[in-house]
Amino acid sequence: AGLEKHIVGCCSVDFPVAAVLPAGGSGERTGLSTPKQFCTFLNRPLISYTIQTFERVPWIQSIVVVVAKESLDLMMDIVHRFHHTKVLVVHGGSTRHRSIFNGVCALSKREDGTALVKPKVVIIHDAVRPFVEEDFLLKITMAAKEQGAAGAIRPLVSTVIAATSEGYLDHSLERTKYKASEMPQGFLYDVIYKAYLSCSESDFEFGTECLHLVLRYCGTNAKLIEGPPTLWKVTYKRDLAAAESIVKGTLSESACVVAGGSKRAAELARVLQKSMGVLGMEVDVISDLIGDNAKSLSSKWNFILISMNIHSLSEVEKTLSMLEDADRALLHPVVIIWVHLKSLEDDSSVNEERAAMMDLASGAKLRNVLVYGIQLHHSKEAQLWERSVERLTEISSALIRDRTPALIGQLLQA
Amino acid sequence: AGLEKHIVGCCSVDFPVAAVLPAGGSGERTGLSTPKQFCTFLNRPLISYTIQTFERVPWIQSIVVVVAKESLDLMMDIVHRFHHTKVLVVHGGSTRHRSIFNGVCALSKREDGTALVKPKVVIIHDAVRPFVEEDFLLKITMAAKEQGAAGAIRPLVSTVIAATSEGYLDHSLERTKYKASEMPQGFLYDVIYKAYLSCSESDFEFGTECLHLVLRYCGTNAKLIEGPPTLWKVTYKRDLAAAESIVKGTLSESACVVAGGSKRAAELARVLQKSMGVLGMEVDVISDLIGDNAKSLSSKWNFILISMNIHSLSEVEKTLSMLEDADRALLHPVVIIWVHLKSLEDDSSVNEERAAMMDLASGAKLRNVLVYGIQLHHSKEAQLWERSVERLTEISSALIRDRTPALIGQLLQA
Ligand SMILES: [Mg+2]
Ligand SMILES: [Mg+2]
Structure with a gap:
């Protein structure tokens, strides 16, 4: 079944694809001192599980991992220790969007400034969502190629409500009309690159959604694709236990x-x-x-x-x-x-x-x-x-x- | 510290409080055949952990657990086996709201129709959120007493987006303006009772939020209180592993x-x-x-x-x-x-x-x-x-x- 998947992917993806994994988060919410992407279970840091997930997909050529400057050595050591071969490590910016943009830029320029073969499609994925599956990456990639942008969505788990400024219920949203925006997201390289070149300082500073940027600056309406629950993000300490239990189950x-x-x-x-x-x-x-x-x-x-x-x-x-x-x-x-x-x-x-x-x-x-x-x-x-x-x-x-x-x-x- | 908490609670709560735990869910999302509230870890079903959480709060007098008819025997057996003493088990209705209403009604009428001392405040809580803390229950209870209704909220984990009918991104919501509505929620008994008496068949059938019902039918704007991440809902199989790991950590x-x-x-x-x-x-x-x-x-x-x-x-x-x-x-x-x-x-x-x-x-x-x-x-x-x-x-x-x-x-x- 694994082999079949690879074959399907390799046949449909006849263009270069790369991934950018922003991994600069500080992981405050885990209640641990180590940022969650570097937390270890079964002797391996979480980010290495995510990298492996991308590395075993034959039609993804390269993976840019964007980390905070102070984590560069640690990340290089992880790449070395677990023999990751498709990975390029770059340092991040001061916000999530600046980090992603650094990652995107690293795909078209070498450090010495000379050009690389830039990918047709870039997948952006969180370092702390280790269980994304190849067939879902394929869906996102193909939709991004056709529509310019594509993003994973999930049904809302809780009702979303609006509060008054005094902290009282104002109204609740109709749950069926809205979705949670998740990762991975895929973009034509030129679309995401242009969106970042055009966007404002305020977008770089406070923006949360790449999908929103490409809509605003390139007029690209992203295709939304419902993903499986395994896309979930390791956020709290309990999620690390859940991730460990999933890996142990597989093993x-x-x-x-x-x-x-x-x-x-x-x-x-x-x-x-x-x-x-x-x-x-x-x-x-x-x-x-x-x-x-x-x-x-x-x-x-x-x-x-x-x-x-x-x-x-x-x-x-x-x-x-x-x-x-x-x-x-x-x-x-x-x-x-x-x-x-x-x-x-x-x-x-x-x-x-x-x-x-x-x-x-x-x-x-x-x-x-x-x-x-x-x-x-x-x-x-x-x-x-x-x-x-x-x-x-x-x-x-x-x-x-x-x-x-x-x-x-x-x-x-x- | 535990004793202090009890004392603070007992001093402020000089009125009767009860809890209703709807536990009729089928748990499709866990990928397990057993509904998640009955899934067992460390020899005990999840719902018993939640019941225990309420039972050890001295100022909560009674706990109504609402289960599907086919789970009545199982639930009675759990109550018996783990010596739960404050629990009344009743059977649910065909939807979540009908089940909650059954639970609320059971607090004011005995099965033979004679009246009970009805509680001043009712806390409604999911059977699959076992880790709610006493001090948070106290906050919800006191706010419900004062405002008529109160509900737990959490910051949104993902950006919420609206999709077009063709499945493309329409717009994304500004994350800071919206919150996820969680459990527990608290109500003056008379307010929640009146809301259910007044609400429509369609509310019973499709409604998701008690907070919404009391706003609509009683004009009560619920006080929203941000709760800790431990309020999270056991939804997937991985959440059971997370819950087990939390309990093991405590033990x-x-x-x-x-x-x-x-x-x-x-x-x-x-x-x-x-x-x-x-x-x-x-x-x-x-x-x-x-x-x-x-x-x-x-x-x-x-x-x-x-x-x-x-x-x-x-x-x-x-x-x-x-x-x-x-x-x-x-x-x-x-x-x-x-x-x-x-x-x-x-x-x-x-x-x-x-x-x-x-x-x-x-x-x-x-x-x-x-x-x-x-x-x-x-x-x-x-x-x-x-x-x-x-x-x-x-x-x-x-x-x-x-x-x-x-x-x-x-x-x-x-
Ligand atoms: Mg984004
Ligand atoms: Mg509700």
């Missing part, structure tokens, strides 16, 4: 169980596939990560390795180095759960293994891979066994869902 | 470390107090939960019991039964972390203890208490010891913050 949609060669392990893998399926997680079972199976390394965020042998942490090590070769954990933490299926006879002490496990996990964490262990006692009593499998399912789901760094290296008991 | 603000009589345990408790303080958690250290110290049982949501003896799960059991006596875990899950400080000499196997721990924790979970274990190895090497204490801090914080049921009964290694 825990599926897992890959590697069962090895043993028949018992393969059986357990099948049972786990079914029980985690009930909890809504799609689980693939494979015997190893070699050959064709290695594809999982670049498509899954979660690996459950089943082992019959307590001395087989080497499997985890191997998986770790394959993940590293695939640069898999660059953008999101990867989870590896090592399940030790303990046989009836095996009463080996695990103290040594525990220490090895903790060392391994501590090292992996530095590479953004979270390694957890679960020990499962084989039992001939059906009820005990079922209870163990149930616990294995619950613990695995929780570890994958929560991705808690504090619990790495533990050997949990199912 | 993990502080913890109580019970150190027992040993000097080593007391030292560890002090270190933990400091290190968890750095992470933002306020930690009290006490030696036991007896006498005056027992107050912690009714004020803390998290207990860390430090023990030198692996065979001392009885302390956990004792704490459990004290919590049960205090009905402590009725509204929120309580966390008990049992920390076993293992001496150098102690190389006892923990397998037996593990099983006992799991049994204990499984039983406690049924009573909404989450029991976790952490084993800490005393070391004479300063570096090893520091690393262990650091891990103890991280694990304890994560367990308290996440409250993951799947991990109860584990004996984690610090």
